Amino acid sequence: MLNTVRAHAETTTPDATNADWEARRKAATPRGVGVLEGFYAARALNSELWDIEGNRYIDFAGGIAVLNTGHCHPRVVAAVTQQLSQFTHxxxxxxPYTSYVSLAEKINARAPGSHAKKTILVTTGVEAVENAVKIARAATGRxxxxxxxxxxHGRTLLGMALTGKVVPYKVGFGAMPADIFHAPFPNELHDVSVEDALKHLRxxxxxDIDPKRVAAFIxxxxQGExxxxxxxxxxxxxxxxxxDEHGILLIADEIQCGFGRTGTFFASERHTIPIDLMTFAKSIAAGLPLSGVVGRAEIMDASEPGGLGGTYAGNPLSVAAAHAVLDIIDEEHLVERANILGGRLQARLKSIQGDVPALAEVRGPGSMVAAEFxxxxxxxxxxxxxxxxxxxALERGLVLLTCGSYGNIIRFLYPLTIQDAVFAEALDILEHAVRHA
Ligand SMILES: Cc1ncc(COP(=O)(O)O)c(C=O)c1O
Incomplete structure (x- = not known):
């Protein structure tokens, strides 16, 4: 099977091998940037990727949830190329440029809730998180x-402080910024009920903190990672x-779960509970760096002019990609497709659960599916x-990511544009891997 998969290889005659580049990487870049795979990307299309030696992979990692519309979707490529010929920065x-404003209008219209909204665009996921915190602090004075x-929630100083996992994100990085606290997240599989979680929060x-000093829950x-x-x-x-009891704001971080992944456009549409601010990033721009915060207009306006933004924030190339992504999600019915593909994946995994006692749970809305061991x-x-x-799975050319505080969960982040035949091929590889693990 390995050879069959590799036989599809199309990129040939590399100047150097993956092993050569691994040696150069280790000499040239710090080990703190952990790298999962030992092969180097040469090109990619939709759900498939070829390395510098010509080996083909099916990409179920999607650049960590960035590629809901796949690698190099022709519409994204065309939109970015067009923008590239006009201005880059x-x-x-x-x-200002109009595409930023019209993208903000589209996000405002799509984000849950009928109240007036405003959107700021920035660059990385953690930058969106930091801005949401700044906005919440400015709006509440707390x-x-x-x-x-x-x-x-990310790897900057504030991001790692908000992140609820010590290894590897906080190790060796000293004192965390003040006034950040953690409460349990409910998890029935691991015996944390909703009641327990809310009791601990209270x-x-x-x-630890007077509720009148709390600006927001995030x-x-x-949960992604x-x-x-x-x-x-x-x-x-x-x-x-x-x-509501204490005048605290609610921030939903949709950076990993947004843009169709969960079978609704935003995961927060799965209920009707109002939220105040929402962060987004990753799949909004198909791999070009873009993120943002959308929220209640009056809260978003709390900061003074000049208090928000950044040199590259809302870069025109990324914004062009995002407009194309929104069109693709609509026109290719990717929200519906997330449910169809996720249903197929869950059915396949559940059909072998009886034969694999370590496969404890298969779960997840839409295509945000996990297999927990x-x-x-x-x-x-x-x-x-x-x-x-x-x-x-990797031996047969399928790239998978793990997640969870203990690393015992496989998460699936394939493009929602994946062709049926490639998806079926991947499920065969996955079944073999789960059965023989
Ligand atoms: C939910 C969530 N928030 C924030 C981040 C940070 O995003 P970035 O790595 O782009 O800074 C991530 C990244 O995985 C994430 O999944």
């Missing part, structure tokens, strides 16, 4: 932020009630099993 804060165990108000509607655990509706409702006897997280699945 003005600094929006100096000379500094406290409460995030949740297992959350991932306890923070006794032990949560992922479906943390393990693809969906926040139960009752939990979000509980957060909203506590928030637990030791069948002890019920402890089984990271080794997930790693074996990942390695066996």
């Amino acid at each position: 003005t600094a929006y804060q100096v000379i 500094s406290g932020i409460i995030a949740f165990d297992g959350a991932f 306890r923070l108000f006794k032990s 949560y992922e509607p479906v 943390g393990g693809f655990y969906e926040a139960p509706e009752a939990f979000i409702r509980g957060l909203r009630e506590i928030a 637990l030791n069948p006897v002890t019920h402890e997280p089984d990271a080794a099993a997930a790693k074996r699945v990942q390695n066996l």
Whole structure:
């Protein structure tokens, strides 16, 4: 099978091998930038990628949730190429461009809630998170932020402080910024009920911070890096009630779960609970760096002019890509397709669950699907099993990512544009890997 997959290789005669470049990488770049795979990308199209030696891979990592519309979608390529020939940069804060404004209008119209909204565009996911926190602080005049165990919000100083996982994100990086607290995230599989989570949250108000000093709760509607655990509706409702009781804002971080992945355009559409601010990034621009915050107009306007922005924030090339992405999601019905593909994947994994005792749970809305591995006897997280699945799949050309605080979960982040035949091929490889892990 390996040879069959590799036989499809199209890129040939590399100047140097993957092994050569691995040696050069280790000499030239710091080990703190952990790299998962030992092969180097040469080109990619939709869900397929070829390395510099001509080997073909099916990409179920999607650049960590960035490629809901696939690699190099022709419409994205055309939009960016067109923009490239017009202008690449003005600094929006100096000379604005209309495409930024019209993209903000589209995001405002699509974000959940019928209230007036405004959108700021920035560059990376964590920058969106930092801006959401700044906006919440400016709007409330408070500094406290409460995030949740297992959350991932990024790698800057504030991002890592908000992130609810120590190894590897906080190790060796010294004191965290002040006034950030964590409460448990509900997780029935690991015995944390919604009631427990909300009780612990209220306890923070006794032990750590006066609720009148809390600006916002920040949560992922479906945790990404943390393990693809969906926040139960009752939990979000509980957060909203506590928030309303104390004048706290609710920030939904949709950076990983947005743009069709969960089978709705934004994951927060899966309930009707109002949120105040929402961060987005990743799949909005198909690999060009773009992120943002959308929220209630009056909250978004809290900061003084000049307090928000950045030299490259809302770069015109990325904005052009984002306009194309929104059209592709609509015209290729990718939200519906997320449900169809996720349904096929879950059915396949569940059909073999009886034969694979370590495969404890298959879950997730739409195509935000996870397979969690637990030791069948002890019920402890089984990271080794997930790693074996990942390695066996890779041997046959399927790239998978793990996640979860213990690394015992496989998450699936294939392009929603993946062709049926390639998806079926990937499911065969996956089944083989799970059965033989
Ligand atoms: C939910 C969430 N928030 C924030 C981030 C940080 O995004 P970036 O890596 O672009 O800074 C990520 C990245 O994985 C994420 O999944």
